[in-house]
Amino acid sequence: MTEAAIEVHGLTKRFGTKTVVDNVSMTVAKGEIAGFLGPNGSGKTTTIRLMCGLLTPDAGEGRVLGRDLRRDAAAIKREVGYMTQRFSFYEDLTIEENLMFVAGLYGLSPARRFVADTLADLGLTSRKTQLAGSLSGGWKQRLALAACIMHRPRLLLLDEPTAGVDPKARREFWDEIHRLAADGLTVLVSTHYMDEAERCHRINYIAYGKLVAHGSVAEVVRDAALTTMVLEGAGTAAAAKQLRKMPGIDQVAPYGNTLHVIGRNGTALRASAETAAAANNCSLHDADTSLEDVFIQLMSEAQDNIA
Incomplete structure (x- = not known):
């Protein structure tokens, strides 16, 4: 069996009377890119912070990088790179100066060698004198990633890292993540982009604090057991109503x-779709269910924990 980089059981975290993470169990294999999906407010960020030692669970246990989640939180932090939703660097410093600052925080020595190697690895050497505040979203993202991996962590936690970044920069970022994973780095990444989720080895779907689906993309789509049909023609607007x-x-x-029409009751869906297609002069055919279809279905069926 592949060694687990993350193995947690029954993780629970409450803030006041609200349970933000509710009995979450998850395993991520070493060298795996694991996707973490869910609606806003579902508990993804809190779960990530529990796993990297920034928060202490109210219940549950587990091991991260072979270390106990509760007893060894400080040691876990030193071996984890955590990239938050907001890029954290000084905009009035250059790329190189920002990385020198981070090297000092981690006590890396010789700092200049670590910085130079990281600049080269992420294609930042030619831009090292550029002010961080003048960078485009894609280059800011690359700088943030450089700061997270410079101390050579064994686990990389990415919290919606490509929000607001153009498609080309997103693809280049994911190419870099796959290169790092191929070298043995384990990655847990939260995302709202379905094309990014499909680039993960396995995905985990959390809704309002509860883990409701996990597995490869193919397994999650299969287990959702949805039927999808497509109507095409000039009458689709009327058919939709x-x-x-x-x-x-x-x-x-x-x-x-x-x-596209999607539902769990395939027999009833097909009968309704055939009726609507005939009434509105549309053609009708079967289609593969997408991960986005599953995502929306799981969101609609989950119970909000705000109340």
Whole structure:
């Protein structure tokens, strides 16, 4: 069996009367890129902070990088790189100066060698004298990643790292993550982008504090057991209005000139879709269920824990 970098059981965290993380158990193998999905406020960030020793769980136990989550929190922090949703650096310092500061925080010696190696690894050498505040979103992201991996962590935790970054920079970032994972680094990344989730080896879906699905993308889609059909034609707008009131229809989603209908009751969905297609002069065919379809379904079925 592949060695686990993260293995936690029953993690629970409360803030006042609200349970933000509710009995979460998760395993992430060494060298794996694990996706962490869920709606805003679902507990993803709190779970990540529990795993890297920034927060203490109210219940549950586990090991991260072979160390006890409760007793060895300080040691875990030293072996983890944590990239938050907001890039953290001094905008009036250069790229190189920011990394020198981080090297000092970690006590890296010789600091200049660590900085030079990191600049080279992430293609930042030619920009090292550029002020951080003048960087585009993609280069800021790369600087943030450099600061997280310079101390050579064994585990990288990324909390929505590509929010607000253009598609080209996102792809380059993910290419870099796969390169790091191939060298043995374990990565846990939270994201709202379905194309990014599909680049993970395995995904974990958390909704309002509870882990409700996990596995490879193919396994999560299969286990959702949804039926998806597509209507196409000039009458899709009228069909959409009709379908939202019909049995078996859980989701109605327009995509350009087509209309996707999704539901758990395949028999009822097919009957409703055939009726609506005929009534509105649309063609109808089966389609593969996407991860986004599953994401929306799980969100709609989860119970909000705000109350």
